[in-house]
Amino acid sequence: MTSIPPGLIVAVLLTLIVSxxxxxxxxxxxxxxxxxxxxxxxxxxxxxxxxxxxxxxLRLGQADLLPGLLFALLLQPLARFVPRPSHEPKExxxxxxxPRT
Numbered sequence: 001m002t003s004i005p006p007g008l009i010v011a012v013l014l015t016l017i018v019s020x021x022x023x024x025x026x027x028x029x030x031x032x033x034x035x036x037x038x039x040x041x042x043x044x045x046x047x048x049x050x051x052x053x054x055x056x057x058l059r060l061g062q063a064d065l066l067p068g069l070l071f072a073l074l075l076q077p078l079a080r081f082v083p084r085p086s087h088e089p090k091e092x093x094x095x096x097x098x099p100r101t
Contacts, residue, residue: 007062014063015044018072026076035082043072 019040047068058066
């Protein structure tokens, strides 16, 4: 456990908290949680890149808070473009006949 940096734990927790808040409070119809989580993760990743480049930021421990939060919120409208697996059952190929007959 000592090899895990505390900033990584804080960033993961912030990502999960912000994604839950975006899922609960942003007014989008027909949303799934996974695309919102993906966009929030990308937003916090861009916030960490912002900090890595040395641009001004507000930090919470080793995690960059303010740019990550802004990027996560700005990317939320793009969550509808994240591909999701469909939950519809696959129909059998019409060319195959029933082998039991």
